[in-house]
Amino acid sequence: MVKLNDNRVLITGASAGIGAACARAFAEQGAKLLLIARRGDRLRELSDQLTRDHKTECLCVEFDLRQHLSIPSMLEQVPDEWRAIDVLVNNAGLARGVAKLHEGDLDDWDEMIDVNVKALLAVSRTVIPWMLKRQAGHVINIGSIAGHEAYPGGNVYCATKFAVRALSRGMKMDLTGTPIRVTSIDPGLVETEFSKVRFKGDTERAKLPYKGIIPLTGEDIAEAVVWSAMRPAHVNITEMVIFPTAQSSSTLVHREEKA
Numbered sequence: 001m002v003k004l005n006d007n008r009v010l011i012t013g014a015s016a017g018i019g020a021a022c023a024r025a026f027a028e029q030g031a032k033l034l035l036i037a038r039r040g041d042r043l044r045e046l047s048d049q050l051t052r053d054h055k056t057e058c059l060c061v062e063f064d065l066r067q068h069l070s071i072p073s074m075l076e077q078v079p080d081e082w083r084a085i086d087v088l089v090n091n092a093g094l095a096r097g098v099a100k101l102h103e104g105d106l107d108d109w110d111e112m113i114d115v116n117v118k119a120l121l122a123v124s125r126t127v128i129p130w131m132l133k134r135q136a137g138h139v140i141n142i143g144s145i146a147g148h149e150a151y152p153g154g155n156v157y158c159a160t161k162f163a164v165r166a167l168s169r170g171m172k173m174d175l176t177g178t179p180i181r182v183t184s185i186d187p188g189l190v191e192t193e194f195s196k197v198r199f200k201g202d203t204e205r206a207k208l209p210y211k212g213i214i215p216l217t218g219e220d221i222a223e224a225v226v227w228s229a230m231r232p233a234h235v236n237i238t239e240m241v242i243f244p245t246a247q248s249s250s251t252l253v254h255r256e257e258k259a
């Protein structure tokens with residue numbers, strides 16, 4: 001088993017949901033955290049809590065990952081010791097709307113493609129060479145069941161997650177012959193702020209995907225992320241699809257009606 005204490009872990013989208021849960025789970029293992037998101041206040045709150053509870057060393061970077069052309073320079077500006085990234089969790093991402101493709105909003109499409117694909121590429125393009133220099137590292141991409149099967153209204157979000165899946169496979173192939181590991185963790189329904197973001201703050205509508213089921217939590221996914229990172233160095237968990245028990249595909253979900 002690989003021990004993570006004093007490992008440096010970079011997590012994008014650490015201000016909420018799966019990313020914040022990953023930060024807590026890695027902190028419990030003694031890792032040092034480089035946390036990136038737009039909501040710096042949330043990052044600092046999390047960092048304070050982790051420093052208090054686990055003495056975690058955190059570096060918070062408030063940054064809009066849509067500025068993907070500025071990602072290399074943003075990362076080059078972190079203090080030298082933070083270039084020794086042992087685990088990169090490419091987690092930041094979002095869905096916007098469920099409009100049919102022919103009725104879709106071009107700005108929504110741009111946002112999803114910028115964050116889910118271009119930012120993941122730019123962060124990976126910067127950090128993987130650092131890993132190669134040290135001959136150590138693990139890239140963990142948060143994909144989705146939406147990267148395995150499209151669903152009605154999922155069009156562009158699904159396309160971005162199909163892209164993430166292709167990129168995870170491509171990264172693994174391009175890193176063959178190096179010690180760098182690549183993992184894709186692909187969840188089904190996880191109750192986070194995801195749905196609230198998708199439905200642009202409509203909290204009632206945001207509850208519907210989780211109605212009548214016990215959804216996954218950010219912690220369920222974080223546990224799989226940390227478990228993958230802790231496998232022995234010769235073991236590469238390549239892809240993990242995680243559903244709530246009530247879900248079997250993007251569209252097949254058993255919901256219990258409450259009396």
Ligand SMILES: NC(=O)c1ccc[n+]([C@@H]2O[C@H](COP(=O)([O-])OP(=O)(O)OC[C@H]3O[C@@H](n4cnc5c(N)ncnc54)[C@H](OP(=O)(O)O)[C@@H]3O)[C@@H](O)[C@H]2O)c1
Nearest residue numbers: 013015016017018037038039065092093144190192193194
């Ligand atoms: N929830 C699900 O059912 C589910 C299922 C499968 C896969 N996923 C994937 O899991 C990942 C995490 O989602 P989540 O469920 O944890 O959603 P969430 O609670 O909404 O968290 C999303 C995170 O991404 C960050 N982010 C979004 N846009 C950003 C930007 N422009 N710049 C920097 N950071 C940005 C957010 O930070 P700020 O807003 O502070 O910037 C936030 O920390 C995503 O890639 C998502 O596609 C989620």
